[in-house]
Amino acid sequence: MALAEARAAAERGEVPVGAVLVDGARRAVLAAAGNEVEARTDPTAHAEMLVIRAGAEALATPRLTECDLYVTLEPCPMCAAALSFVRIRRLYYGASDPKGGGVEHGPRIYDHETCHHAPEVYGGIDEERAGALLKEFFKERR
């Protein structure tokens, strides 16, 4: 589902990243989105931010303690920090992002004493397909 969101984002001219927020307690999809940075002229409209905001609104709480996030790319520092704020339970991501990632690269958001909540992190899921989408997108544009 996250890959489908990423593909749909690419078709809209957005960086192809897709995210799905799942309510682990009810085993239900709460929100799914692709990047909407261009469409909204909103530099913060990453797929992860959109599903976090939709999920908090749907559950009427800023604490998504029983929710898991699936995303096609390692989250950037902004999204990684937001996922910590909402106390996401598990983070599953596809492709690693050595240049822009904030989980296992760069500022490694969850690796600091001041981080109040670190989710369980599972990276490299269906990494090849997730990464191919991005490579193709940027190849066409450069």
Added chain:
Amino acid sequence: MALAEARAAAERGEVPVGAVLVDGARRAVLAAAGNEVEARTDPTAHAEMLVIRAGAEALATPRLTECDLYVTLEPCPMCAAALSFVRIRRLYYGASDPKGGGVEHGPRIYDHETCHHAPEVYGGIDEERAGALLKEFFKERR
């Protein structure tokens, strides 16, 4: 103006942080906001995020290269990263935030090789008043 936004936020029951985005080229205020996390049930609705989003919409671009941000508290990692994305020119902040800040504490967002843009940073501006607002707010609630 940022302090006034923070005070107004406190009156609404929000963590008292206020931010103002200034277009340095036109010498005009683009956006001002206080936290709206509670009002919007949106954990990402920090004052900084709100003015960034409003500014990008107002200027119809995700690049705020000639804009400066004034905020009463050291930005958290989420906001610090967002400020880097929009290539904010200068960041002026009031109180330091050793527990939650992401600029001079914790993940120090701008101090990594993978950070594409680091603003000029000026901290400790009117720090006492900015910090007193927060202390008072949390004292009343604990």
